[in-house]
Amino acid sequence: MSTSERAFRDPAPAPATIGRPPDYLHESHTLRSWFLTTDHKRIALLYLAAITAFFVVGAIAAGLIRLSLVVPNGEIFTNDTYNKIFTVHGVVMVWFFLIPSIPATFGNFLIPLMIGARDLAFPRLNLLSWYIFVGGALFTLADLIIGGVDTGWTFYAPFSTTFSNTYVIPALIGVIIVGFSSILTGLNFVVTIHAMRAPGMTWFRMPIFVWTHYATSLIFLLATPVITIALILLLMERAFGIGVFDPALGGDPVLFEHLFWFYSHPAVYIMVLPGMGVISEIVPAFAQKRIFGYRFIAYATIGLASITFVVWGHHMFVNGIGTGAAVVFSVLSFAVAVPSAVKVYNWTATIYKGRIRLQTPMLYAMGYIGLFVLGGLTGLFLATLAIDEHVHGTYFVVAHFHYIMVGGTMLAFLGGLHFWWPKFTGRLYPEAWGRISAFLIFIGFNVTFFPQFLLGYLGMPRRYHDYPPEFQLLNILSSAGATILAAGYLFPMVYLIWSLWFGERASANPWGARGLEWTTPSPPPAHNFARQPIVDFEPYAYPDPPADDDGAAHVG
């Protein structure tokens, strides 16, 4: 072990509180020092607060949807109200929670720490993107709640441009604005990863987390402008009658679907790739084992980010694209499964024969792997033309994407939140409560969404609350599951906040994990590193596992 390796992997215990330089949280306490900060770590926490608030709003809407679906015939809300509620849910969850969730919080906090930089390349731009995000999102939210919009998160034309009688225009403006925040965040990450790596931090010494964020940022840069222009065109058509999508105005509605899905399929990878990065950090740390097939995971990440741009047509199989095109899109969609499976196999192989510790982050990670497999496999069902004819527009699709977005991304988010919580705050969360909530969420999630596969297969369409009585049992099951899920989310909100004041103090590296971020004190000082780190070690340099099978050998 070379000197610098020793210095950075096993930092000396942090000096006592007295005489220790103030960390980023305690450097100053004024409101101004938070709302005008350019420190990537503080901005990450600002994002964390904002997206948690939006998550709560989206979750309340979800609760109302499930409430309405307890009884057949849609007796609880009027049709209009129901449409507005599921639009709130979709818009808030997709655009204001899932897309920024992991990149804007963990990515912001961790990328500079992981690559040994003092900050992102453009700190003021970073703050600006938070303001753009919050401004645009609050504007839309006010519109969705005070006025109401009934188009769903997909804004399909010509319904959204001509027929809807709700307040579509402000919602579009807000979502367009929020898009710029994504673009600026992606731009900041790409430049930071290219230009700010510490000496010795080569591309193949970067943690997978950084690789996945690099890929995500590329999608931000390449796909977001396409949704921006698509929404601008919607806006122009609705506001000024400049026809692009409505046939009555000389337009073409299928064009909107092309533009929309050219962004929105890659957007699902914006949601899922950062989660994969989180899992790729948690799994080796809790198996105390080098990640299996590092380069394959890195290549698979770039592979996913590339293929994702050529499969959008699978959302349009029954909407009038030709059979030839449908077959091509179907085959390409199958190809997505290959890099996805590479990752799942690599995580599994990492766990295999590791020194496994089943603490909260690892529980979330294991849940993620299982649910992501189910979501991905049902994606393949949907990519099969003959099956999609049958289940398109049903609850089967709803269950598919919730397995990936909630079962995948949301679990990765919570896993990462627990894993890095000591680094963010300098406090440990209560482990027992963490495990209970991880179990509740896993069980609640499956009870909520598995019945939806069955409902969809039996033919229950999505976005209707008026359904035949024979579907009631499965719907009640799903709603019951949602209450368990809600309890599972409430626990972390309470005990994490509690831990800010009463949690045990965390050491620099409570999990014995590898990576530059664990070499700084918890919480890190304002400029991250006391002196410029020099990297001369591989990522995930966990000690080799014992050669014999009885597991008696010591760590390290």
Add this chain to the structure above:
Amino acid sequence: MTTARRMSASVAAPEGVGIEVAEQFADATQQRHAAQLGMWAWLLTELLLFAGLFLCAAVLHVTHPAAVARAARHLKVWIGAANTAVLICSSLTMTGAITASRHGWRRWMLRCLLATAALGTLFLLLKGFEYYQDYLEHMTPFLDRPYALAGEPATRLYIDLYFLTTALHALHLTTGVAILLGMTWIARKPRFLHRHQNWIEVYGLYWHFIDLIWIMVFTLIYVVPR
């Protein structure tokens, strides 16, 4: 740098040229690299913003060649061509500003920046005149007045796309001129080049890019489908 210093010796009152290193960067080279890369990344997203429109126009051209050709023949190709020339000249003056800034010739740089802004404004005036001509010829299907090619629905989408694309470009140019004027105002202070020469370089990329986008608009929307 050495050449620059040597050359500036022949000119009256040259200024030191450099940048102020921000605290997150290790040195000026890294900062320059990051700034350039950041602008390129921004231009990439801008390109994709326009690409959506170009693609729509191209697909329409393939599916309805005759109607698109008819619509395209109603566009004022001469105004478009004149505007292309105007923007190419503005790129030249922008390059002049960059070169002057590298040598520390602040006065020349300011003149070139103002000339660039003036050419940009000329473009916008010509564009406005062109829209007015379109209006007079009843080529505005989205307004509440008769439309010259009402018999052919496919021309309508093409003309709508023409308006949207050129308006989006004009919006970029307007922003560009505004930034240019703001930057000229800041750059009039002595020692500007000492601290922010980099701004001129990075902004130059943006200006050239708007120019390039116009050349694409002109070729793809005005010329090719005729």
